[in-house]
Amino acid sequence: MGRPQLTVIGLDAATFDVIDPMIEAGELPNLKRIFDEGSRGVLHSTIHPLTTQAWTTMVTGVNAGRHGMWDFSDRDESGYRLKLVNGSYRRAPAIWELLTHANRRVGIVNVPFTWPAQPVNGFLLAGIDAASREAGMTYPTDLLRELRERFDLERLEFDHAFPLNEQGRCDVELVRKACDQRVEAVRWLTERFEPELLFVVFMSADHIHHLCWPEWENEGLESRVADVYRILDEATGAIRELAGDGDVMVVSDHGGGRLNGIVNLNAWLAEEGFLEYATGQRKVRPGEVGRRALYWVLEQRRRLPAGFRYRLKQRFPRLRERAHELKEYTVIDWPRTKAFAYGIFGNVVINVRGREAHGSVDPGDEYERVRDEIATRALELRDPHTGEQVIKAAHRREDLFDGPHIGKVPDLLLEFRDYAWLGKGNLVAQTPTIWDKIAAAPDSEEEYRGSHRPEGIVALAGPSAANGVTLDAGIEDVAPTVMYLMNEPIPEEFEGRVLVEAIDPDRLDARPPEYGEAADVVLQAERSYSEDEGGEVESRLRSLGYIE
Numbered sequence: 329m330g331r332p333q334l335t336v337i338g339l340d341a342a343t344f345d346v347i348d349p350m351i352e353a354g355e356l357p358n359l360k361r362i363f364d365e366g367s368r369g370v371l372h373s374t375i376h377p378l379t380t381q382a383w384t385t386m387v388t389g390v391n392a393g394r395h396g397m398w399d400f401s402d403r404d405e406s407g408y409r410l411k412l413v414n415g416s417y418r419r420a421p422a423i424w425e426l427l428t429h430a431n432r433r434v435g436i437v438n439v440p441f442t443w444p445a446q447p448v449n450g451f452l453l454a455g456i457d458a459a460s461r462e463a464g465m466t467y468p469t470d471l472l473r474e475l476r477e478r479f480d481l482e483r484l485e486f487d488h489a490f491p492l493n494e495q496g497r498c499d500v501e502l503v504r505k506a507c508d509q510r511v512e513a514v515r516w517l518t519e520r521f522e523p524e525l526l527f528v529v530f531m532s533a534d535h536i537h538h539l540c541w542p543e544w545e546n547e548g549l550e551s552r553v554a555d556v557y558r559i560l561d562e563a564t565g566a567i568r569e570l571a572g573d574g575d576v577m578v579v580s581d582h583g584g585g586r587l588n589g590i591v592n593l594n595a596w597l598a599e600e601g602f603l604e605y606a607t608g609q610r611k612v613r614p615g616e617v618g619r620r621a622l623y624w625v626l627e628q629r630r631r632l633p634a635g636f637r638y639r640l641k642q643r644f645p646r647l648r649e650r651a652h653e654l655k656e657y658t659v660i661d662w663p664r665t666k667a668f669a670y671g672i673f674g675n676v677v678i679n680v681r682g683r684e685a686h687g688s689v690d691p692g693d694e695y696e697r698v699r700d701e702i703a704t705r706a707l708e709l710r711d712p713h714t715g716e717q718v719i720k721a722a723h724r725r726e727d728l729f730d731g732p733h734i735g736k737v738p739d740l741l742l743e744f745r746d747y748a749w750l751g752k753g754n755l756v757a758q759t760p761t762i763w764d765k766i767a768a769a770p771d772s773e774e775e776y777r778g779s780h781r782p783e784g785i786v787a788l789a790g791p792s793a794a795n796g797v798t799l800d801a802g803i804e805d806v807a808p809t810v811m812y813l814m815n816e817p818i819p820e821e822f823e824g825r826v827l828v829e830a831i832d833p834d835r836l837d838a839r840p841p842e843y844g845e846a847a848d849v850v851l852q853a854e855r856s857y858s859e860d861e862g863g864e865v866e867s868r869l870r871s872l873g874y875i876e
């Protein structure tokens with residue numbers, strides 16, 4: 329069998345803060361071997377270090393102003409309603425599109441934001457944004473059916489949601505099952521398609537951080553966090569075996585760590601006088617309780633057997649429309665609001681006249697003044713327990729991003745200290761204080777206990793790798809390094825650099841990086857989720873705490 333020239337193993341959220349103590353304790357032999365044979369170091373993520381933007385920057389080599397992928401949801405034309413995004417919203421070519429164009433074979437598995445699975449020269453299994461478990465799940469389309477038959481699986485396991493069992497508790501066995509299954513599938517696919525680039529992502533480290541980070545701090549090697557890293561290390565070993573004597577890269581899109589707390593940024597903006605709630609502040613709006621209850625019913629409805637769901641629909645024909653009304657529902661009085669937040673990582677939008685549907689701030693001087701004032705006040709926010717600063721920096725979008733899609737980036741980015749805090753933009757409910765929380769899942773006892781960190785990991789081993797170098801990389805350096813290792817020209821549009829210090833000097837001498845114009849790749853057309861697809865993804869993302 330033809331082995332991949334390069335295998336990229338993506339471990340979402342993997343951090344040396346867990347890996348190194350485990351290696352010191354004699355564990356994680358497969359990751360250790362890769363690190364020992366080659367080079368390793370920190371991979372600095374995007375601001376914010378959130379899966380959507382981070383992976384997309386990694387695989388396109390350009391910033392969010394160019395690729396247009398920011399958060400799990402995006403604002404619609406009104407500027408206020410959120411719609412879920414998926415891989416078809418990406419506006420810059422990914423490395424597998426460039427390689428397909430160059431007639432190279434690729435195998436892409438579970439990279440976030442690759443739904444609907446697009447045609448490539450090889451195969452592609454969609455990632456966390458995958459909606460229906462049928463349509464858009466794989467390329468070639470028939471692959472899903474074949475995979476099911478081949479492995480005699482009633483259903484394929486995906487690590488697209490938290491590993492919660494039927495009792496709503498975190499269950500490491502579910503992680504093992506999903507990882508084993510992925511490795512088996514990848515083994516079969518690799519033998520059949522012989523990809524020259526194999527890129528496989530595992531999401532489990534991210535999930536276990538969010539659910540169990542304090543367990544790692546208290547119980548270390550005995551924790552379920554350590555258990556999940558052991559499973560990921562085994563999977564890494566198995567994929568490495570498939571890679572044969574080709575090059576192997578290990579990457580994560582960001583790190584993970586403790587979560588100190590969550591700020592409801594809209595409640596904070598209201599306190600600071602930038603946002604008005606539709607009815608008196610801090611009062612539960614009449615009907616709100618009923619609305620939340622209906623919301624819960626609609627959520628549960630998705631878990632019912634199809635026949636029962638059908639009867640429910642007959643009995644309450646307007647249920648669906650009510651669901652839609654709920655999405656439109658907001659607690660914010662837009663015309664009297666100067667700025668608002670959305671998402672959970674600190675996205676502040678100025679309500680600009682002529683841009684947002686009910687804008688109240690004039691573009692130009694007033695816009696700049698409001699944005700500066702919010703930035704200044706944000707830096708004054710203190711942890712109520714320790715008195716420490718909660719927000720470390722406030723970035724104007726144009727200071728960090730550029731490109732035709734910079735409009736997708738919010739006006740002001742609040743960077744929380746170490747990202748140990750999150751800044752939620754709660755649009756559908758008021759909270760009694762600015763200090764908020766995120767439930768792990770509506771009916772689970774688990775809570776959101778861990779967060780992301782800007783420091784991910786990167787490592788390179790194999791015939792092209794230098795030995796024993798400590799790397800200090802940016803996430804935008806991955807794409808040019810992949811193109812170099814595949815012996816392809818590096819598009820001049822790429823914003824990062826080839827990680828030359830990770831490469832064997834003899835190889836570099838023999839084959840210095842070549843640059844060229846990006847291939848003229850035709851991007852996929854934007855495809856919104858249908859109502860059913862959207863509902864399913866929405867439930868999953870809500871249960872991951874990423875959307876309200």
Ligand SMILES: [Zn+2]
Nearest residue numbers: 340341379581
């Ligand atoms: Zn991630």
